[in-house]
Structures are given as structure tokens and as C-alpha cells.
Amino acid sequence: MTSSRFGVNDKVVVVTGAGRGLGRGIAVAFAEGGAQVVLVSRTKSELDETASMVKEAGSVSKVVMADLTDLEGISALASTLWDSFGRVDVVVQAAGRQLRKASADVTVAEWRAILDLNLSAPFLLSAALGKMMVESHVAGRHIFIGSLASKIGLPNVVPYAATKSGVVGVVHGLAREWAAEGIAVNAVLPGYFDTELTRDLLSDPVRSNWVMSRIPMGRLGDPQDVASACLFFASDAAKYVTGETLAVDGGWLAT
Numbered sequence: 001m002t003s004s005r006f007g008v009n010d011k012v013v014v015v016t017g018a019g020r021g022l023g024r025g026i027a028v029a030f031a032e033g034g035a036q037v038v039l040v041s042r043t044k045s046e047l048d049e050t051a052s053m054v055k056e057a058g059s060v061s062k063v064v065m066a067d068l069t070d071l072e073g074i075s076a077l078a079s080t081l082w083d084s085f086g087r088v089d090v091v092v093q094a095a096g097r098q099l100r101k102a103s104a105d106v107t108v109a110e111w112r113a114i115l116d117l118n119l120s121a122p123f124l125l126s127a128a129l130g131k132m133m134v135e136s137h138v139a140g141r142h143i144f145i146g147s148l149a150s151k152i153g154l155p156n157v158v159p160y161a162a163t164k165s166g167v168v169g170v171v172h173g174l175a176r177e178w179a180a181e182g183i184a185v186n187a188v189l190p191g192y193f194d195t196e197l198t199r200d201l202l203s204d205p206v207r208s209n210w211v212m213s214r215i216p217m218g219r220l221g222d223p224q225d226v227a228s229a230c231l232f233f234a235s236d237a238a239k240y241v242t243g244e245t246l247a248v249d250g251g252w253l254a255t
Contacts, residue, residue: 005237009034012085013234016068016125017095019046021195022145024053025223026092026230031059033231038062038084040077040095068095068121069113078128087138090234091129093122094145096163098197103158111159118163123170126185130178139182143233144171145226146187148249164189168245175243184242188229191249193221216251 013030017023019041027037031054039054039061041047047063054061062084066077082088096118099110126142133140149161150168168187175185192198192211198220202208212218229248232238247253 011089013090014038015092016040023094029227031057069116074124119166142185144187146189187245189247
């Protein structure tokens with residue numbers, strides 16, 4: 001087996017949520033691997049910063065500003081993404097948000113907002129791009145960023161956990177629908193990572209101690225850890241892997 005089987009050189013990769021955090025790390029990792037990257041987020045300044053990092057990595061990118069919660073506009077967005085480089089080989093669904101709140105206090109508006117961004121938008125976008133892949137005979141890859149919250153019960157994040165559990169269902173269903181077309185669909189389930197959101201969350205010493213005590217490797221994940229899993233799923237080395245969820249959690253689920 002040659003190293004080229006693990007490469008992504010010249011692939012066209014769409015990364016949502018590319019403006020920061022895990023999405024940015026994933027986008028830069030694909031750029032370092034020689035992929036052309038389409039960066040999607042709603043904040044131009046963040047996208048421009050990621051685009052500069054992609055350029056420094058020696059690759060090219062296209063920046064697409066989009067509000068993924070505009071569900072009626074997803075079909076048009078998919079066409080824009082496809083037209084950026086004339087095709088799409090890989091879709092990484094990294095956009096998302098968390099809501100930390102007691103379930104009894106969650107409003108209908110909050111429930112709908114997190115459902116739209118974390119579940120409805122990635123499903124609709126992958127469905128639209130998947131259709132284009134089928135029509136163009138592209139044996140593409142769809143990679144969803146899920147969460148350990150889909151595997152374990154955690155208090156005060158029920159809406160978030162529900163959306164990430166839904167993502168796993170989408171992965172399983174799309175994997176079966178598109179398998180005969182050579183399109184693979186998988187998910188990466190990150191544990192606790194060193195991102196802006198997690199730094200704020202773990203500023204509470206009690207919560208920080210609780211989290212760290214449950215990670216056998218004894219450290220937070222680095223965005224490159226998730227990016228590496230995405231690179232594997234996008235490579236030819238994983239062409240017979242579909243419908244899978246890969247936890248990248250430092251051993252949390254093993255405890």
C-alpha cells in the first residue's frame with residue numbers, strides 16, 4: 001500500500017464552519033495535503049484569515065459566505081460550492097453550535113435554531129451535493145463532525161446531543177443510499193478539544209477537573225487530531241469504509 005492511498009492531492013474539499021476552531025484546522029490540514037478548499041462560514045473576517053492560512057500551506061481556496069440556517073437557500077448554496085472549482089470531491093460538515101442550558105429552560109426558538117444549524121443544514125447540503133456527485137459520477141466523500149454527546153448522556157446539553165445523535169442517523173442512512181454510487185459517508189466524533197468554545201467552558205476549575213479526569217490520555221485534543229481522521233476518511237485508503245463513526249476522544253469512550 002503506497003502513501004498516495006492516504007493522500008488528498010488535487011481533491012476539491014468543501015469545509016463548513018471553516019472560520020475557526022475545528023473547521024479551520026480541518027481546512028488547513030486538507031490544504032497542507034494538496035487539496036483545493038472551499039471555505040464556508042458566515043463571518044468574512046474569519047474566512048479571510050483561514051484563507052490566508054490555506055495560502056501559507058501552499059494551496060488555493062475559495063471563500064463562500066453563507067448563513068447555513070437559511071434552509072431555503074441551501075440548494076443555491078450547493079450550486080455555488082460546486083461551481084467554485086467545477087466539482088466537489090469531499091464535503092466536511094464542521095459548522096455547528098452548542099447550547100448549554102437546563103432542558104426545562106430551553107425555548108422553542110432555541111430548539112429550532114440549534115436543530116437548523118446542527119442537523120437540518122448539513123443534511124440538506126449533503127443531500128444537494130450528493131445528488132450532484134451522483135449525476136456527475138463523482139465517487140465523493142461526506143464527513144460529518146458529530147460529538148461524544150451522541151454516545152453518552154450529558155446534562156444541560158440535550159438539544160445539542162439530540163442534533164448530534166440525528167447526525168449519526170443521517171450518516172447511516174446516506175451511507176446505505178449512496179453506497180452503490182461509490183459515495184462514502186462517515187462521521188468523526190470529537191471529545192473535548194482545545195478550541196475557543198472549550199477554553200471558555202473549562203475556565204470553571206470544577207468542570208475542568210471533571211473533564212480531564214475522564215480522558216485517559218490526560219490532555220485535550222488538538223484540532224489536528226480531528227483533521228487527521230477527516231483526511232483518512234477522504235483518502236483512497238478509506239474507499240471501502242462507509243456508515244462509520246470514529247471517536248477521536250483520547251480514550252473517553254473506553255472508560
